[in-house]
Amino acid sequence: MARKTLALAVLIAGFTxxxxxxxxxxxxxxxxxxxxxRVTFRLNAPKAGDVILTGEFLEGNRRLEKGAxxxxxxxxxxxxxxxxxxxxxxxxxxxxxxxxPQLKTGSTASTITSVLEVKGASPAFYDAQPxxxxxxxxxxxxxxxxxxxRRLTVYTPPGYDENxxxxxxxxxxxxxxxxxxxxxxxxxxxxxxxxxxxAAGQITRFVVVMPFGYGVPPGQAQAENTAKFxxxxxxxxxxxxxxxxxxxTDRGQRAIVGLSMGGGQAxxxxxxxxxxxxYVGGFSAxxxxxxxxxxxxxxxxxxxxxxxxxxxxxxxGCGTEDxxxxxxxxxxxxxxxxxxxxxxxxxxxAHTWSVWRQYLREVAPKLFPQT
Amino acid sequence: MARKTLALAVLIAGFTxxxxxxxxxxxxxxxxxxxxxRVTFRLNAPKAGDVILTGEFLEGNRRLEKGAxxxxxxxxxxxxxxxxxxxxxxxxxxxxxxxxPQLKTGSTASTITSVLEVKGASPAFYDAQPxxxxxxxxxxxxxxxxxxxRRLTVYTPPGYDENxxxxxxxxxxxxxxxxxxxxxxxxxxxxxxxxxxxAAGQITRFVVVMPFGYGVPPGQAQAENTAKFxxxxxxxxxxxxxxxxxxxTDRGQRAIVGLSMGGGQAxxxxxxxxxxxxYVGGFSAxxxxxxxxxxxxxxxxxxxxxxxxxxxxxxxGCGTEDxxxxxxxxxxxxxxxxxxxxxxxxxxxAHTWSVWRQYLREVAPKLFPQT
Numbered sequence: 252m253a254r255k256t257l258a259l260a261v262l263i264a265g266f267t268x269x270x271x272x273x274x275x276x277x278x279x280x281x282x283x284x285x286x287x288x289r290v291t292f293r294l295n296a297p298k299a300g301d302v303i304l305t306g307e308f309l310e311g312n313r314r315l316e317k318g319a320x321x322x323x324x325x326x327x328x329x330x331x332x333x334x335x336x337x338x339x340x341x342x343x344x345x346x347x348x349x350x351x352p353q354l355k356t357g358s359t360a361s362t363i364t365s366v367l368e369v370k371g372a373s374p375a376f377y378d379a380q381p382x383x384x385x386x387x388x389x390x391x392x393x394x395x396x397x398x399x400x401r402r403l404t405v406y407t408p409p410g411y412d413e414n415x416x417x418x419x420x421x422x423x424x425x426x427x428x429x430x431x432x433x434x435x436x437x438x439x440x441x442x443x444x445x446x447x448x449x450a451a452g453q454i455t456r457f458v459v460v461m462p463f464g465y466g467v468p469p470g471q472a473q474a475e476n477t478a479k480f481x482x483x484x485x486x487x488x489x490x491x492x493x494x495x496x497x498x499x500t501d502r503g504q505r506a507i508v509g510l511s512m513g514g515g516q517a518x519x520x521x522x523x524x525x526x527x528x529x530y531v532g533g534f535s536a537x538x539x540x541x542x543x544x545x546x547x548x549x550x551x552x553x554x555x556x557x558x559x560x561x562x563x564x565x566x567x568g569c570g571t572e573d574x575x576x577x578x579x580x581x582x583x584x585x586x587x588x589x590x591x592x593x594x595x596x597x598x599x600x601a602h603t604w605s606v607w608r609q610y611l612r613e614v615a616p617k618l619f620p621q622t
Numbered sequence: 623m624a625r626k627t628l629a630l631a632v633l634i635a636g637f638t639x640x641x642x643x644x645x646x647x648x649x650x651x652x653x654x655x656x657x658x659x660r661v662t663f664r665l666n667a668p669k670a671g672d673v674i675l676t677g678e679f680l681e682g683n684r685r686l687e688k689g690a691x692x693x694x695x696x697x698x699x700x701x702x703x704x705x706x707x708x709x710x711x712x713x714x715x716x717x718x719x720x721x722x723p724q725l726k727t728g729s730t731a732s733t734i735t736s737v738l739e740v741k742g743a744s745p746a747f748y749d750a751q752p753x754x755x756x757x758x759x760x761x762x763x764x765x766x767x768x769x770x771x772r773r774l775t776v777y778t779p780p781g782y783d784e785n786x787x788x789x790x791x792x793x794x795x796x797x798x799x800x801x802x803x804x805x806x807x808x809x810x811x812x813x814x815x816x817x818x819x820x821a822a823g824q825i826t827r828f829v830v831v832m833p834f835g836y837g838v839p840p841g842q843a844q845a846e847n848t849a850k851f852x853x854x855x856x857x858x859x860x861x862x863x864x865x866x867x868x869x870x871t872d873r874g875q876r877a878i879v880g881l882s883m884g885g886g887q888a889x890x891x892x893x894x895x896x897x898x899x900x901y902v903g904g905f906s907a908x909x910x911x912x913x914x915x916x917x918x919x920x921x922x923x924x925x926x927x928x929x930x931x932x933x934x935x936x937x938x939g940c941g942t943e944d945x946x947x948x949x950x951x952x953x954x955x956x957x958x959x960x961x962x963x964x965x966x967x968x969x970x971x972a973h974t975w976s977v978w979r980q981y982l983r984e985v986a987p988k989l990f991p992q993t
Binding site for chain 1 (some may be wrong): 665672718725730751758
């Protein structure tokens with residue numbers, strides 16, 4: 252499969268970020284995507300004794316070799332078209348590729364990586380294409396329940412501003428640990444995925460609400476965080492959204508989905524609040540210990556018939572290479588044993604955005620189907 | 623002056639980013655703001671031979687000292703309350719502080735730094751405060767003139783959505799070299815500065831349009847970039863904004879301002895298009911060689927009386943420690959010699975966001991005064 256260089260691909264997308272590399276060569280070009288799809292990484296570090304590359308496109312890691320000019324390099328692949336995260340570890344210090352402007356950031360330092368995007372011969376489902384585009388809106392809102400000003404990101408589908416008599420369903424979509432309210436659009440490309448699905452006529456237009464997933468600082472107990480985050484969601488975020496956006500306010504037009512930590516939040520908050528949500532999804536969810544399910548989901552299992560009637564979708568997906576696969580399988584078993592109708596979606600893949608972008612693409616058409 | 627720790631300050635702002643550091647101590651806390659306002663930086667690098675700190679809060683740079691545990695550290699300051707950028711250089715490799723989640727990113731790798739925010743005893747003019755907040759909207763728009771999908775960021779003032787019969791003036795606000803369309807709100811805090819000024823009754827409410835400043839890849843000739851960027855601005859961005867936002871469409875309600883590279887763009891495009899703009903500003907503008915001014919601004923100087931009648935504000939500001947101070951002084955001299963009425967604002971400061979945040983705060987009240 253033919254591949255464009257990173258520089259060209261980025262320029263075409265209109266974010267000329269890395270294209271400087273092609274136009275005004277700095278000393279170091281890294282990463283460089285070769286015509287055959289292999290990728291060369293470079294680092295100018297004459298004094299370093301050891302440079303290691305770790306990345307989602309590698310099994311294990313790779314050692315860079317030092318050239319006579321003090322520039323370290325390694326070529327890997329071919330690498331399949333995808334968006335990947337990677338790091339350099341220089342003499343034991345895990346850091347970024349200092350020649351690459353594309354970074355993944357979040358709410359803790361542990362999440363910082365460089366980003367490698369390999370383009371295919373044709374646009375991916377998450378690429379910006381010449382179709383009508385929705386907008387991303389960032390709000391600073393006052394959370395009365397948490398007593399602070401917080402940020403919130405919202406996607407509105409193309410036509411939202413123009414079609415002022417239309418109302419829309421709402422998907423509440425949560426990020427994972429160490430990430431933030433921008434992760435689903437910056438890393439997940441949620442807006443572009445939905446723009447493309449809308450252009451293809453494959454989904455209903457809906458608003459996506461992406462709150463900041465921490466009610467307590469990152470690293471504290473997940474149960475406490477879910478409780479505080481959930482209070483903010485229900486008492487502050489949903490009312491804020493319903494006061495500012497033309498969204499339907501009935502449970503039939505509300506979905507709750509999240510990934511990893513946010514998957515645990517979505518399943519927990521969704522299944523305990525079926526008066527608010529009718530579509531519930533967990534992507535590689537941090538669903539917790541199976542020993543706690545009976546207590547955590549007591550409300551759900553106390554009246555399974557009613558729950559099954561209310562749930563238009565309960566979707567649990569996880570990649571088999573994900574360390575959370577076994578807990579997700581166990582959660583599905585718990586649901587099955589309890590008689591709760593659901594989809595358990597077992598796929599290849601690990602705990603990566605490539606899985607979650609794909610899951611959003613698969614789940615979006617199942618939300619709010621037009622009758 | 624009392625100072626909060628970074629962790630606490632960030633938590634209060636609702637972006638719990640660094641607060642993990644305080645709650646679940648990782649091996650390394652960096653930066654740590656001490657009660658007396660000094661700041662300790664740390665790096666775990668047992669194999670490193672040399673670690674240097676460079677930062678906007680330093681004259682020159684500082685060498686970290688290696689502890690017996692392999693952790694390097696240095697304490698600097700006291701550091702005045704402000705938002706600063708800094709880097710570590712580890713054995714000659716310029717990189718970020720790997721323990722700090724707060725990063726400055728942009729469109730080239732050279733712009734990547736870590737961020738240190740020192741809070742004062744009371745909120746700064748750029749802090750999120752409990753006042754009504756405007757929104758930030760990100761658009762993906764098709765530039766017909768450049769043949770690509772580009773991003774564009776817009777600030778709408780508090781009340782924009784609710785007051786649907788109101789129309790607003792528009793400020794077109796440009797970022798500097800190596801930055802992007804998010805710089806003015808992520809680094810410049812433009813939205814929070816304006817929210818606070820609005821709450822204090824000091825400015826008219828207006829929409830701020832922040833386009834991506836590169837029409838050619840970063841590093842190419844500035845004149846070519848200004849021409850292409852200007853074509854996109856006039857043929858694509860302004861029409862897009864006027865089709866999507868309730869903005870006035872007459873020149874009297876349009877301002878054009880930028881910093882550094884964007885300052886050069888704003889002065890060049892603004893003063894050559896007085897049929898479109900009536901307020902023009904350059905912050906630490908990359909205004910180019912004085913030998914070219916006569917040609918670049920021939921249109922302006924061909925009818926100075928008309929230009930002075932049209933210009934409601936021409937504001938040129940630069941810090942005396944900025945390497946662009948002399949060119950800005952020379953530009954002011956050129957304007958003076960040519961008889962063009964303007965304000966030359968000479969301030970302390972270098973080529974930093976602390977200067978540009980302050981300039982926005984000072985210029986905003988001069989835009990669109992209500993009669």
